[in-house]
Amino acid sequence: MDPAALASRMRDHYVAEFRCFVQTQVAICPQGVPELKLRLSEKCALFDRLYCVDFIRGGSPSPIVEFAPKYILIFDALRATFGNSLLLMKHLRWDDVLIRHDVDQPPYDDLAKWFRSWFDPEDERHDPNGDVSKMIHSMLLQLGLLSIDFGTAPPDAFWEILQVLENAGAARIEIGSSEAEPNHLVQ
Numbered sequence: 080m081d082p083a084a085l086a087s088r089m090r091d092h093y094v095a096e097f098r099c100f101v102q103t104q105v106a107i108c109p110q111g112v113p114e115l116k117l118r119l120s121e122k123c124a125l126f127d128r129l130y131c132v133d134f135i136r137g138g139s140p141s142p143i144v145e146f147a148p149k150y151i152l153i154f155d156a157l158r159a160t161f162g163n164s165l166l167l168m169k170h171l172r173w174d175d176v177l178i179r180h181d182v183d184q185p186p187y188d189d190l191a192k193w194f195r196s197w198f199d200p201e202d203e204r205h206d207p208n209g210d211v212s213k214m215i216h217s218m219l220l221q222l223g224l225l226s227i228d229f230g231t232a233p234p235d236a237f238w239e240i241l242q243v244l245e246n247a248g249a250a251r252i253e254i255g256s257s258e259a260e261p262n263h264l265v266q
Contacts, residue, residue, distance in 0.1 A: 080154060080155075080157065082157055082159050082161075082166065082168060083234070083238070085154060085157065085168065085171065086171065086234045086237050086238070087234045088152065089152060089171045089172070089173050090173050090229070090232075090233065090234050090237075092148075092150075092152055092173075093148060093172075093173035093174060093229075094173075094211060094231050096146075096148045096149060096150075097133070097146055097148075097211065097231060098210060098211065100133070100134070100146045101113045101133075101134060101210075101211075104134040104136070104144055107136070108136040108137060110136075110137040110138070111134055111135060111136040111137055111144075112134070112135050112137075113133065113134050113211075113212075114131050114132070114133065114134075114211065114212040114214070114216070114230065114231065115131065115132050115134075115135045116129060116130070116131045116198075116200065116202075117129070117130050117131070117132060124219060125217050125218065125219055126190075126191075126194050126198075126217070126218040126219065126220060127191075127194065127198075127200070129198055129200055129217070130216065130217045131198070131212070131214060131215070131216035131217065131228075131230055132144075132145070132216075133145050133146040133216070134146070146174070148172070148173075148174070151170075151172050151256075151258075152171075153170075154168075154171075156168065156169045161241055161242075161245055161252060162242070162245040162246075163245060163250070164241075164244070164245045164249045164250060164251060164252050165250065165251045165252070166241070166252050166253075166254070167251070167252070167253040167254065168253075168254040169253065169254065169255045170254070170255045170256040171254055171256065172256040172258060173229045173230075174216070174228045174229065174230065175226075175228065175256045175257055175258045176225075176226070176227045176228075176229055176237070176254065176255075176256065177224060177225070177226055177254070177255045177256060177257055178224065178225040178226075178227065178240065178241070178244070178252060178253070178254060179223060179224050179251075179252070179253040179255065180223060180224070180225070180244045180249045180251065180252050180253075181223065181249055181250055181251050182223075182244055182247045182248060182249045184247075185220065185222075185247065186243060186246070186247040189243045189246070189247070190218075190220065190225075190240075190243060193239060193240055193243050194215075194218055196239075197214060197215045197232050197236045197239075198214055198215050198216075198217075198218070199212075199214050211231035212230065212231055213231055213232055213233055214230055214231065214232055215227060215228060215229050215230050215232045215236055216228040216229070216230035217230075225240065225244075226257070227240065
């Protein structure tokens with residue numbers, strides 16, 4: 080399968096399930112809000128301490144509700160080139176993407192610019208008529224690893240972060256997931 084088609088299929092599958100999740104949550108709690116952005120405590124390791132919850136209920140004892148997809152699409156591992164980088168795609172779960180890379184000095188400024196664009200902390204691109212935000216939900220930076228919840232962002236967000244790494248000199252980029260659970264995988 081073509082990597083671009085695969086990423087689009089994974090995103091579309093995830094967002095379709097996410098929309099059903101939001102409809103269910105709104106039926107349970109009409110005053111709830113999907114995709115609400117929060118700034119977390121100083122101890123938080125997430126990029127800029129920003130996190131977008133999947134759904135928050137108003138006034139309930141457990142206000143934050145996280146979406147867990149019922150099914151995760153599986154595929155045979157892919158090996159391709161991405162610019163000057165070798166791209167390996169082993170698993171792809173849209174809300175749990177691990178991007179391993181061999182960049183010695185991650186391009187912090189470029190990563191921050193990408194994050195601001197796709198998380199949109201100031202809601203500059205917010206569409207009040209949209210049913211999803213089209214934004215990522217979080218990013219965690221570690222040496223040689225990015226962990227990203229792509230939320231409802233379009234596939235362009237995925238390809239742009241890979242471009243940031245390729246531009247920084249990554250020779251190898253490997254895509255995986257920390258939660259590729261065999262009992263929830265479908266083809």
